[in-house]
Amino acid sequence: MKRVLFVCTGNTCRSPMASALLKERKDFEVQSAGIFAGKGMPISAAASQALLERGIEHNHRSQPFTSELAEWADYIFTMTNQHKQLIVSQHPSAAKKTFTLHEFSTSSVGDVQDPYGGDLSIYRETLGELDELIRQLILKLADK
Ligand SMILES: N[C@@H](Cc1ccc(OP(=O)(O)O)cc1)C(=O)O
Secondary structure (H helix, E strand, C coil), X not given: CEEEEEEXXXXXXXXXXXXXXXXXXXXXXXXXXXXXXXXXXXXXXXXXXXXXXXXXXXXXXCCECCHHHHHHCCEEXXXXXXXXHHHHHHCHHHHHHEEEHHHHHHCCCCCCCCCCXXXXXXXXXXXXXXXXXXXXXXXXXXXX
């Protein structure tokens, strides 16, 4: 099974939602982490609510991005180009397997904006964006 690591900033909103969506497929080993994440924080309440509205329950505890996780992953998908640049600069050996979610899934330039601090409608929008990106991601990974 391919090992996929999603990375965002705090590992309480975007990457846990992406992870929950891909885990639904059961064909991948999935983890998430944050560049500036603390350890053991739950998924944000609004992210959890947006997932529950789609019938997805996601047990999550935040974790920081580490070199061990970088080694574990076959693919590292970041929410923004800044996350990618940080990873590549600190872990050059991971450069070949690190992509922004937009560039890998849709061959486009763009960031998944941080919904942190927004209301539930913002989280629903982010989840919708992630859902579409992950649909494309699955198609792309099937070709690998
Ligand atoms: N701003 C938060 C950290 C944080 C940043 C972004 C964030 O969203 P995401 O999990 O999508 O990166 C979550 C938390 C703090 O000051 O603790």
